[in-house]
Amino acid sequence: MTTMIKTLCAATLLALVSSAAMAKLPAPSDEAKAKAAEAAAKKAWTGKVNAYKLCKAQERTVAHYLTTSGKGAAPASTCADPGPYVSAKTS
Numbered sequence: 001m002t003t004m005i006k007t008l009c010a011a012t013l014l015a016l017v018s019s020a021a022m023a024k025l026p027a028p029s030d031e032a033k034a035k036a037a038e039a040a041a042k043k044a045w046t047g048k049v050n051a052y053k054l055c056k057a058q059e060r061t062v063a064h065y066l067t068t069s070g071k072g073a074a075p076a077s078t079c080a081d082p083g084p085y086v087s088a089k090t091s
Contacts, residue, residue, distance in 0.1 A: 041088055048082035055079035 028036070056079055063074035 038088060042085060045082060045085045052079055052082055 059074065059077060059079065066072055066074050
């Protein structure tokens, strides 16, 4: 009997919490939208920087392997430098 009451209480509590979690949030303000866009742009730039660093590390590894094994010179660089981060804000 007590197990059934505990289960019923837990189910009721879960229903109340889930209905509160599904409540509709207000639309974000223009400032919040701009901040989110800026964060997305910075995240994309960070991804490009990380890819560039990985590419450079891979090139160093290949160059070291080719020079130590005597198989010739390293190929030309194909890594694209993303450059410094430039904010999209116009101040």
